[in-house]
Amino acid sequence: MESLDLFATSKLAALTRVSLRRELSCTARTDGITVERDGRWLLSFSCNDYLNFIQHPAIVTAAREALARHGLGSGASRLVTGNHPLYTELEDRLARLKGTQSACVFGSGYLTNLGVIPALVGADDLILIDELAHACLWGGAQLSGARLMVFRHNDVGHARALLAEHRAAHPVALILTDGVFSMDGDLAPLPALSRLARAFDAWLMSDDAHGIGVLGGGRGSTFAHDEPVDIPLQMGTLSKAIGAYGGYLCASAPVIELMKNRARTLIYSTALPPSVVAAAIAALDLIERDPAYAALPLARARSFTRRAGLPEATSPIVPVVVGDADAALAASQMLEAEGFLAVAIRPPTVPKGTARLRFSFTPGHSESDIERVADLVRTRVLAVAA
Numbered sequence: 001m002e003s004l005d006l007f008a009t010s011k012l013a014a015l016t017r018v019s020l021r022r023e024l025s026c027t028a029r030t031d032g033i034t035v036e037r038d039g040r041w042l043l044s045f046s047c048n049d050y051l052n053f054i055q056h057p058a059i060v061t062a063a064r065e066a067l068a069r070h071g072l073g074s075g076a077s078r079l080v081t082g083n084h085p086l087y088t089e090l091e092d093r094l095a096r097l098k099g100t101q102s103a104c105v106f107g108s109g110y111l112t113n114l115g116v117i118p119a120l121v122g123a124d125d126l127i128l129i130d131e132l133a134h135a136c137l138w139g140g141a142q143l144s145g146a147r148l149m150v151f152r153h154n155d156v157g158h159a160r161a162l163l164a165e166h167r168a169a170h171p172v173a174l175i176l177t178d179g180v181f182s183m184d185g186d187l188a189p190l191p192a193l194s195r196l197a198r199a200f201d202a203w204l205m206s207d208d209a210h211g212i213g214v215l216g217g218g219r220g221s222t223f224a225h226d227e228p229v230d231i232p233l234q235m236g237t238l239s240k241a242i243g244a245y246g247g248y249l250c251a252s253a254p255v256i257e258l259m260k261n262r263a264r265t266l267i268y269s270t271a272l273p274p275s276v277v278a279a280a281i282a283a284l285d286l287i288e289r290d291p292a293y294a295a296l297p298l299a300r301a302r303s304f305t306r307r308a309g310l311p312e313a314t315s316p317i318v319p320v321v322v323g324d325a326d327a328a329l330a331a332s333q334m335l336e337a338e339g340f341l342a343v344a345i346r347p348p349t350v351p352k353g354t355a356r357l358r359f360s361f362t363p364g365h366s367e368s369d370i371e372r373v374a375d376l377v378r379t380r381v382l383a384v385a386a
């Protein structure tokens with residue numbers, strides 16, 4: 001065998017031995033909540049389509065009309081000729097939703113973090129990051145070359161101690177956290193982090209991938225706390241509750257202008273297709289017009305946690321931590337045999353020993369669906385794991 005294939009084969013064998021081998025399953029969807037896998041229809045609790053917008057008629061129509069009018073691709077990066085007219089409207093709406101002066105749309109959430117962070121900090125600077133922050137915040141932080149210090153999950157005291165010791169040695173400090181943690185569903189203590197950032201002249205950046213559309217009346221995790229929170233760098237994605245694709249940063253006008261000049265993933269990557277941008281605009285329209293609808297995913301998640309005997313949900317994401325990777329796979333297979341899809345999440349996506357089922361809830365999940373799956377989780381997953 002060639003050395004390259006030998007390398008790949010032995011890496012894969014090592015993953016298989018520890019139940020960490022991953023495979024793509026062909027998954028078809030025709031509505032908000034059911035998916036087809038291996039010829040079987042399953043009720044899915046594993047989609048990030050929190051508002052069932054992927055199949056929403058008004059959103060699909062907006063995309064279709066943009067496709068007919070503007071064509072398929074955008075043809076170039078935004079700074080060349082890819083900046084079609086729909087971008088201005090989307091960015092104005094995002095800035096309005098988040099209460100910032102300005103906004104900038106990128107190709108994806110991942111690309112946003114890889115572009116924004118290195119445009120703000122470099123080798124002399126300091127980054128503080130929550131240990132459970134999303135992989136693409138880590139990716140952007142590493143790419144920046146800044147000194148990277150990790151604080152314990154949601155531990156503001158630990159972050160304060162790190163800043164007290166190290167802030168003075170660096171011209172700039174950036175604090176990175178998810179607003180809603182993607183695999184745990186808990187919220188970051190944004191008010192306390194914001195005060196901490198101010199006290200140490202550090203810049204706070206939150207990743208609201210799982211907050212926009214579903215928390216704070218649809219405005220996101222920044223608006224889900226008892227007090228108003230000042231976060232100068234609010235990024236997120238258009239690919240989860242918004243149901244489309246793309247990422248964004250909402251910030252002040254000078255910061256956004258800087259991104260257009262310095263963020264490499266914006267400058268050197270092709271602009272989003274017009275139909276995708278049109279879909280995102282239509283989705284934001286619906287959220288703005290009906291904030292009560294945005295509250296439904298969390299209400300559904302709370303029905304589940306009540307019935308399953310879990311701590312009350314704080315977002316539409318509910319983890320059921322099982323422990324071992326193979327136990328998580330077995331629990332997922334048990335639910336699949338009962339007609340439910342709840343994908344097992346294993347290391348390195350989550351820390352070792354915390355493999356889990358990750359449930360997410362949407363308006364389309366009925367109370368009776370939720371009762372059935374919660375009862376299975378209580379009697380056949382939690383009872384066994386305990």
Ligand SMILES: *Cc1c(COP(=O)(O)O)cnc(C)c1O
Pocket residue numbers: 108109110111134136178182207209210237238239245246247
């Ligand atoms: C999904 C996700 C991203 C990446 O967004 P994409 O648009 O899918 O690239 C970023 N941050 C968090 C917390 C996420 O969950």
